[in-house]
Amino acid sequence: MTKGAVLIVGCGDVGSRLAAQLMDADWKVYGLRRSVDRLPKGVIGVPADLFNAQCPAQWPTEQIDYVVYSVAATEHDESGYQAAYVQALTHTLSWLKQHNQHPKHLLFVSSSGVYVQQNGAWVDETSPAEATRYSGRIMLDAEQLALNSGIPASVVRLTGIYGPGREWLLGQVRKGYRVERDPPLYGNRIHADDAGGLLAFLLEAHRQGKKLDDCYIGVDNEPAPLADVVDWLRGQLGVTQWSDEASVRRAGSKRCSNARARALGWEPRYPSYREGYAAILAGQA
Template identity: 55%
Template structure:
């Protein structure tokens, strides 16, 4: 019997757990690293560790490790917090591989479409210019470069806004009367958390099977939509009638991200539009 492929998911949060469970079902050995690793679901093998430390976690596996997926998220939302989570954390994880003499087949870095600063509603793909003006996109680009320079094949996966209706942040915003600009339309991009995990699993499985991967993919659904359309649709779904006094100014620009490259691999989003992703919500729920 062939050896089971192995993957370390460093920063194994919500998307990492969904990825880990999917890969486990496909026969992979999955390690999940986080500070509170004991809460990880079986069969993900928990590794308690701190990405802020250069010391190899005590539970870090010995022997061959086929893949590293770096999927950390910042717990402190300022420039030092972003730098610690994405640049220094990745540097530490790569250092742990080096200290253990492990040479993964490929490193995957979960990045963000926040590296794009376009704001005219234009279409964006992996080749579009990345000229972020804020520290969030700038730090993410620095971390991406660190991944590309790590000495192993590396792929960046730039995810759009992650959502799941069981986490009702957007619904709560709409219930509070969220008012957004309508003219010009502010295009927003999103991906359901299940689809984000499935895309990462598709990339890993493609590489394992010898398929050619690019060094960058966009993780978005099929429907980059004006934010006011999303809000209007949710208002009707939730039965909201009141409006807030202030209009929210969108910080993330206005662009339409294409998932054509990811779809060319055979990945198909289960939730191609926000309408599919939020279909389960009802007034008073979600």
Template identity: 70%
Template sequence: MSIAPTLMIAGCGDVGSRLGQQLHAAGWQVYGLRRSVAALPQGIVPVAGDLTAADCPAQWPEGPLDYLVYAAAATEHDEAGYRRAYYDGLANTLNWLKQRGQAPKRVIFVSSSGVYAQDGGVWVDEQSPAEATSYSGRIMLEAERLALGSGFPATIVRLTGIYGPGREWLLKQVRMGYRVVSEPPLYANRLHADDCAGLLAFLLQADAAGTALDDLYIGVDDAPAPLDEVVGWLRNYMGVTEWAEESTVRRSGSKRCSNARARALGWAPRYPTYREGYAAVLAGD
């Protein structure tokens, strides 16, 4: 009888909780670290702690940890807040592993496609240069390098445009008559929160089964689409007829991210395009 793998999810928020539930159902021992552990779903062992504090949380497990997923989200959206959440928090967590003599088989750092500065609708994959111009992208790249240089086997997963229950900004805007320019097309990349967790779970299970992982994957669905197409489909699906008076220009660039590397490993999104994903959100699934 094989021993169940152990996993620590540091920064166990929405995506982390979905991941923890999936792997708990698969027989894994899952720990979830966050400030407010009351929000953790059943099946995840709570570890109350502050990633930005230097001291190791009192509830940190004593035994071996097979895997660490660092999935924090910034609560303060300025440069200092991003640095605390993504770089300082990761540095603290890696130190806690070393203090406890724990050597995970792999560390997964959950990053963002915001590290790419490409525009003009070009295709982006794991070989594309990541030359972020924003402070958020630059800090994320620093944190990625910290994970890859940690001394533990590490994989970066750059997630794109996470949406799902509780992440319904675009739906609210469309209901208000959100109008976007159609030329040039503003391409957007998305991945349903369940698929974000599903990709992370797939990679962890693949590693546990002995599959060799790359050090970088992009998490995105099968079909990046122009924003005006997405808005048009949502308007029709929701029966919205009113338009706002002025167009709203998206604040981010226009690029198309590829999931070919993750798909080549055998992963497939449950919601391959925005249509299936938003239909599920609107149905309350």
């Protein structure tokens, strides 16, 4: 007997990792995406074009207990974000209504990009989200759409996701990536397995009767200066040269807290970049 039926809308990298963890825990999982042949084995595929208002022909007919909206924009401009996070979510909510489906809870996967704090300031779920760029503004609009959908909902603001296939920083370090040290440029990250794991944890917590807050930040236990991360990776990779290019100064410097999720009982499998990147380099994650 399954614990319940979960529909993962946008079942890509994080969604597929979530699906695998849910199936291991005896959940029934539907995965909605354009190319269902790329779904993990055991996921019930729902081929769909989220940008088309017409309901997918293979939309599940049974009651859906939980929905996880984990879509990634295919076009990284304002119209692309609007289509992926507002228009497509509107379609999804409409399809649920058409089938008289009333999920117990909706998880909307958002981004810590809605925060614009600087200078290493600590950020939690109560901090002001005052995004000025279109990406953050549209994400905030989509969050409100989810929270006001009539379905009990939580937004999960994930930080910088890394993992197999998300190894940009490793490639840069191998090239001698240089980062300014003063003032420190703080970064926040979460391994892709932990991103999926946090979502699975929240679903199970709700199933067990725990009350979920309307927002959680998905981040590991140790926000760290990017220079420290680069130094550690250089040591692991045996890189000794530095790039001739000027030091890189990326925008943004804040420290995100996972205290709310941990207070509910969640612990990341990879508590810091060290464990996560070590597993990647060992071919274990």
